[in-house]
Amino acid sequence: MQLPLQRLALFGPLLLTACVMLPHPADPQIVSLAKAVEAEAGTFFGELAGKRGPDCSFEANADGYDRLAQRAAALKLEISLGHGSPALVLASDALLRTLVDARASHAEASARIDDVHGACMAPGAIALNAEAVARASAAIAATQTTAGAQ
Amino acid sequence: MSFDIAAVGSQIGTTMLSSLGSDSGKVKALALAEGDKLALSLAKVAQLLAERQIDGEEAALLVRVQKDASEAVLASLAEISRVAASKAVMLGLKVVAGVVDAASGVPILGPLFAAASGLATGLATT
Numbered sequence: 558m559q560l561p562l563q564r565l566a567l568f569g570p571l572l573l574t575a576c577v578m579l580p581h582p583a584d585p586q587i588v589s590l591a592k593a594v595e596a597e598a599g600t601f602f603g604e605l606a607g608k609r610g611p612d613c614s615f616e617a618n619a620d621g622y623d624r625l626a627q628r629a630a631a632l633k634l635e636i637s638l639g640h641g642s643p644a645l646v647l648a649s650d651a652l653l654r655t656l657v658d659a660r661a662s663h664a665e666a667s668a669r670i671d672d673v674h675g676a677c678m679a680p681g682a683i684a685l686n687a688e689a690v691a692r693a694s695a696a697i698a699a700t701q702t703t704a705g706a707q
Numbered sequence: 708m709s710f711d712i713a714a715v716g717s718q719i720g721t722t723m724l725s726s727l728g729s730d731s732g733k734v735k736a737l738a739l740a741e742g743d744k745l746a747l748s749l750a751k752v753a754q755l756l757a758e759r760q761i762d763g764e765e766a767a768l769l770v771r772v773q774k775d776a777s778e779a780v781l782a783s784l785a786e787i788s789r790v791a792a793s794k795a796v797m798l799g800l801k802v803v804a805g806v807v808d809a810a811s812g813v814p815i816l817g818p819l820f821a822a823a824s825g826l827a828t829g830l831a832t833t
Contacts, residue, residue, distance in 0.1 A: 643788075644785045644788065645782075647788070648780075648782040650782075651778040654775040658768060658775055665764055669765070672762070674760065681754070681755045682755060682769055686769070689772045689775070692776055696779055696780040699783070
């Protein structure tokens with residue numbers, strides 16, 4: 558006869574694997590948080606594209622990147638608390654990296670003031686970063702919509 | 708000098724798909740669409756470089772942003788693990804690095820692989 562601990566040792570890994578493989582139910586909160594990142598990014602990058610120096614510099618917009626990162630972190634937390642699949646945890650990590658690198662590209666652009674845009678980022682570069690953040694966050698929201706959330 | 712965006716997009720997409728090894732229609736559609744989006748983004752980065760609106764270091768960072776976003780898109784599919792998504796995007800970009808870097812006149816994809824290689828070497832020595 559097996560002791561409870563022996564049973565746990567035997568079936569624990571199987572249960573864990575089953576939990577990971579089971580389809581996760583759709584979570585409207587994930588949709589809402591992912592769409593909030595997308596909306597915030599749209600507003601932030603849209604406004605950034607219309608700014609002139611010194612308002613366009615990285616320093617002047619660092620708090621906007623902080624807000625975006627906070628929203629993305631809230632999304633990752635919701636997913637990590639078990640409301641999303643392991644794949645979605647990894648997708649939210651990649652979204653956070655997208656924001657970190659977008660921030661770094663703006664800092665780099667502002668550090669170089671010997672080009673035509675001075676401390677501002679080139680409008681084409683802003684558009685590229687905006688599109689990247691939008692498609693990463695939209696992809697996460699789409700997984701939940703596919704799973705049945707509105 | 709520019710590159711054939713459609714051809715580069717197709718190369719990236721098919722390489723990513725092959726790396727993912729999935730026969731799911733959803734994965735196929737997404738990988739090919741991401742290939743096209745990456746090619747368009749690379750063309751835009753090359754154009755900004757040619758117009759001297761950005762320099763090589765900014766270009767390399769903008770390419771990283773695009774790579775990250777593609778990883779997020781591919782990883783969001785339950786069928787694809789992080790390693791597979793990350794590997795697929797890197798392989799897709801690697802296969803077009805020669806064409807894109809030559810057309811740009813500045814290595815915009817090269818630094819991506821140098822950074823990845825440095826990271827791998829660092830991990831191996833720790």
